[in-house]
Structure formats: structure tokens, C-alpha cells
Amino acid sequence: MEMEYAVELKNVTKSYKKKTSLDLKAEFDYKKEKIHGRLPMSKDFKKKPALDHLTVAFPTGQVTGLLGPNGAGKSTLLKMLVGLVHQDEGTISVFGQSPSWRNNGEIAYLPDRGRWYALQTVAEALAYAEVIFPAFDLDLARKMADSMDLDPAAQVSTLSKGLEARLNLILCLARRVRLILLDEPFSGIDLVSRDKITQNIIDSMLDLPKTIIICTHEIHEAESIFEHVVFLDKGQMVLAGNAEQLRAEKGSIESVYRELFQ
């Protein structure tokens, strides 16, 4: 049976440019360099690609772990899927379409280090989400908030990092969407919060068939829920495959990671 891919990237390259020529000038003034006897121009900067001719695909209806060291391009990849970043080269297709805000009604994206609106209470946040996110299941969200010990009357600004992470997760998982992108959902979060987050991810898988891509450093925590794994390094794909197959061939996903990146 041919595998269906919800997300496909073909030969995608992306380099981050400096913001303005003033930034460039400032940097050069500091270094006081001259190139070939003339003042430096923007083209002299070697652009370090965040993604380098990357070709990779994510199977539909499966949970894929997107793993790799810092700067590998994982966040950039996810951002591209929701149209926050545009590629310099290559094609990206999400359910057969180019990424754009127009398709984001079907995609739930948890931004890396994303905060929520501090002045809202938890209850207000869920009510607000119901209005602005299409297909947001408010009942489910409330149940999840309850199971995650979130006080509906608590203001978001008073929440600890772990509790805010739980709220952010609910804002993604309570949406009836086909694709869920979680960028570092476990980062800097306490153990109990991590458990609760994992539990809720497992629950949401039973709900509707959906494609989930999780980008994380906490491999040990999360690897048991991956069905598919993709390893990225310096903007390129180093290894990809079915999690159980990799376990049969090489051992735990964590050990595979260590082997690749040590």
C-alpha cells in the first residue's frame, strides 16, 4: 500500500537575510573590514542556509518526531508549513497545497516559545479561541483544562511556565484539524506538565485521524508516541523512517540520535 504524505518538501532551501542594510553596516563598522579594497556590500555576507535543499515527507495520519540539534532547521520547517516563512527555492505542499494563511484553518500550530495574551483569563482564552480558531471544540477544551488543573479564573500572566504550556497545548489540540504542528511543546516544562501534555496528545490521537508533527529535544519523553521519525541537521535530512523499524534495526530513537549527532 502506497504511503500517503500529508506534508511534502522538495529541494527546499531557505537562508535568513539580515533585516536591513543598517544592520549590515553596523556589523561591518564594528569589524572595520574591507573586502577587495572596497566597502563591504550585502552580497559579501555568506548566507548560512537554515534549510539546505531539503527533501522530506511526513506520512498522513501518523505522529512524526522531528529531531535534530539546535539550528538544524526544525523550527524553520514548521514555520514554513504555516506560511510564517517563505522558502527561497523548492516546493512545499501541505495536503496538496502551498502553505498560506488561507490553509491555516486546517492546521493547528504551536509556536516555539509562544506566549498567550497575558491579560486574558483561562476561561476568556478558551472563549476567545472558539471565535478566532475555526473548528475549535470548546467543550473538549474545557474538559482538557479541567484535567490539566487549569483554573478558569486564573489570569494567563499569573500562570507558571508549565501551566501556560498546558494552556497553549489545549489551544492547539482542542481544534478539530487535520494537521497539528507542535514546536518544542516540552521545552523548559516541569515533569508533571510534560506528563499531562503527553497524555493529552495520546488522547487527541484517538479522537480523529490526524497528522501530528512534534519537534522536540526531549526525545526520551516523547519517543514512545512517535510512529515516524525525521532527523535533521544543518538544514538537511540525515535519517528518516518508521520508529518501530528503527528500533528493530538500531535500538531506541534516543540512541540513534546520539549516534548521529555525537
Next chain:
Amino acid sequence: MTINEETLNLRLDLSKPLYEQILHQIRYAMARKDLELGAKLPSVRELAQQLRVNPNTVMRAYQELNRDELIETRRGQGTFITTKPQKIQHIRDNLATEAINSFIDTMQELGMSRQTALSLLEEGKW
């Protein structure tokens, strides 16, 4: 009798395929009579939560057990161990054979003859 976490005490080793481990450990628990005939198994959701694994992995294991007629799903009620003792006996025999073959492999690797192995077996802690 409903099986709770204490009776179905599965431990997973992340360095080996999880699906196989779940399958093997449930079969083993059945063979050792830890699970009684006709007992109720945890739902896919419950087991996935307990083990913190992908529910699809649990589902695959349950499907395989279903195919072997070791468990049966009753609509609206849940998943139950088979009531046929011969099925359980069957696994027991298979697992025993596996253990024996594994024993024989180890003995051969150590260079022991069949005679030596048998006498060691007799003297073992029965």
C-alpha cells in the same frame, strides 16, 4: 474481573520495537494465568495512557491478538480475554517451546553437548 494496572504490569524497553513487546507481554501474562479467562482488558486508550505509547501501537497489538483469537471485542462492552482454555494452553506451549529453543541456542553457543545440557537441566532450581 477487570484487569487494572497492577495485574497487567507491562514494562517497555525503548530500545526494541514496542508493538512486539506489548504483544509478547500480554501473551505471557495470559500464559502465566496472571490474566484469567474471560477477564476484561484495558481499552486501547487506557493501555496507551498507561504505557505512554501511541494508541496505534496498542491497537496493532490488540488486532494481532484478535486475529489469533486470544482476545475478543464485544461491541459496547470492551475487549476480553478468550474463554477457551485451549487457546491459552496453545500460547503456553508456544512460549515454552520458545524458551527451550532459546536455552538450546545458548547451550550450543557455550559449546555444551546435549548430554551436559540435560544433566545441568536436571540439577537446576526446579
Next chain:
Amino acid sequence: MSTSRVFWTLVRNDSRLGSTFRFDKARGNVSALAAYLLAFGIVFALGGLLLGFGMHISDLFAERVIAILDFLITPNAFTITFLFYIPFAFTSEMLPREWKNGTVGWWLTLPYSRKLLLGAKSMAGFFRFIKFLLILFISSEYLIILIIYLQPDVENFALLHDLPQRVLYSCTIALLLSPFFVSMGTTGGVLSKAQMKGLPVIFPALFLAVIVGIFSSPLRAVFSSVAYLSPPWLSLLLVFGVSMGLSTLLFFFAINVLEHKVEL
């Protein structure tokens, strides 16, 4: 969910974003709002009473107050810049705030047109300005009434005669022309986050100067210090029309930049 409901929900959330008032930080319920208004009212009344007392005691003080009021109400370089800078400032910080608060990842990925997103931010900035203008208007009228009641024996008392109309006229002009500055604010906010090849700040200033140059005649009519006596309707209409047209142009420019030139 209808687009309209989404829009107004966004506006409401955007309005709360930069709140410095403690009462906005509290749960947005009726009793908090009532407390806020009450506190505000008390400060207002007390302030007025204090000023009134000062003016009653000292004629010189009263003279100074009237002179200041007169100055602030006359369309001069100071008051015009101030009044038009405010909507610009209020609106231009709406967008960068999403970045500052870390909520931009959620906002920029919303499945709605950039027109709707920026429209909500602009509207929120506009409402903030209206709130500000309202407070300004009420404060001035309150002060004027107070002084008239006190009847201080000062030379410039006669200035008060027209003051209410002048306040009304100035506030109306500020209101009519604010959409343009709100749009400028939105555009400024977007440009600050855009990856464009060094757009110097001088560009909008030049743009403004050109516009002012072209429409100097009707502008002078609108901003003349005696305009309030008989409003120059034609000039007003022209100035309003042009400002709305330009503000629309700017808005669509901002949408375009947000769609194509802003990345995270």
C-alpha cells in the same frame, strides 16, 4: 464564525493589549469597569475642584489657566502635531506589540485575510484615540464651565466666550483626520517588522510634506484660528476626502507588505 464576529473579537482583544490601567488588567467584568469609571470620576472632580480653588484665590492663576486653554485650543503647530501624533503613536505600536509579547506566532498564522488582521489593529488604535479625544473634550468643557462659574476678574475672560465652540471644532477636525494618521501608524508598524531594503524614516515625512504642500490652501482654511466661526465646508470636505483616500491607499500598502515582506 462570521467574519464580523471574528473582526470585533480581534478589535476587543487588541484594545486590551497595551493596557497600562490596572483595571484593564483585572477581569473585564462590569464591577471592575464601574470601579474604574468611579475612580476616574473622582480624580476628575477633585482635579477640577483643586483648579477651581486655585483660580478662586488667585486671579493670576486664573488668567494663566485661561491663556493655556486658549493656546491649546488654537490650531497651531504644537496642538496640531500633538493631536495627530497621538493616533499615529497609538496605532503604530499595535503590531510590534505582538512580537514583544511573544504572541505573534499565533496571530500571524490566523486563517484570515491580512486585511482583517490589520483592520482590527487599526480599529483598535482608532478607538483608543477616540477614548483619548473624548477625555480631552470632556476635560476642556468641564474646565471651561468651571471657570465661567467662578467669574474671575481677569482680562482674558472674554476668550472663554468662544472656547466651547472652538473645542468642538478642533476635536471634530482631529476626529475627521485621524483615520489618515491611524493608517500611517499601521503602515509604520508593519514597516518596522518588514524585511525591506533599508526604507529610511525620512520617506513618510517627505510624503507628508508633499501632501501638505499640494493641499496647503484648503488646509489653511480648515486650520485657521477663526475657522470655527463659520466652518469652511468645502475645504473640510476636500481635506476629509483626500485624507480618507490616502489612508485607504496606505492601508492596502500595509496589507501588501504584511503579506509578502514580513516573516518570523
